[in-house]
Amino acid sequence: MLCIHVSNVEKRYGSLIALNGISFDINCNEKWALLGPNGAGKSTLLKILAGLIRPDKGEVKIMDKDPSSVEIKKILGYLPEDADPFPGLSVIDNLKFVASLRNVDENKIYDLLDILDLRRYINYKASTLSRGNKQKLAIAMAILHEPNIILLDEPLNYLDIPTQETVIELLKKMNTLLVSTHILSVADKLATKVLIISNGIIRWMGDFVELKKMANGNESIEHIIARLIKGYY
C-alpha cells in the first residue's frame, strides 16, 4: 500500500526554485533516509509532506489524502528541524496538550518521559530546558500518538551519544519513516532506502544496499553520495 505519493512537485521562494519537479512514492512500512547537501530542499519537502506549506505545482498525497487533512494529522508525526516546543508551557503541559489534541492516554506521556530521561524536568518551562532536552521533548511530542507515518528533520541534532542510541531504538519501532539527516550512520541504522536530492532535484533513489554496491574500489559511502549529489553516476 502506498503511504506517500509525490508527483512533479515544485516549490519556489520568490525566484528561488527550492524543489524542481520531485516525484517519488513511499510504500507503507518502508524506512527512507533523505540525504542531500545544505539548501538541497530537504526541509522544504518534509514541510510539504507534513501539510505545513503547499507546493506551487504538483501533487502530494498521504494515504491518498491531502497532507493537511484532519484524517492525516491523526496518523502523521512530524519533527521539524530545530523544533521548539511551546516555550511558556512546562514539559508536562506541552505533552498533555499534545495528548489532549491527539486523544492519547496520558500514561503514554510518563512512559516516554522515562525512556527519554525527562521526568526530572517535568515542571521546567520548555524555554528553560537545555537544547538537547528541548529536542528530546520535541521528539516525545512528535511520536506520542504513535503515528503510522513519521517525518523527521535531523532528529538527533543536539543529543548526547547515549540519547542518540535511545532515540534510534524508539524510531526503529515506527512503521513508515522518512528521516532527513547529515549523519550517514544514522541513515544506515534507521533506513533501508535512500532518497538523494540536491538543488531541488532527485539525484538518486533506491536501496541502501544498492548504493553501497556502487563503490568504485575502496570508495567510501560518503564519496559515493558526494558523487551522486554532483550528478556523477
Ligand SMILES: Nc1ncnc2c1ncn2[C@@H]1O[C@H](COP(=O)(O)OP(=O)(O)OP(=O)(O)O)[C@@H](O)[C@H]1O
Ligand atoms: N522560508 C523561506 N524563504 C525563502 N527561502 C527559503 C525558505 N525556506 C527555505 N528557503 C531556501 O530554499 C532552499 C532549500 O532550503 P531547505 O531548508 O529546504 O534545505 P535543506 O536541504 O533542508 O538544507 P539544510 O540541510 O541546510 O537544512 C534553500 O536555498 C533555502 O535558502
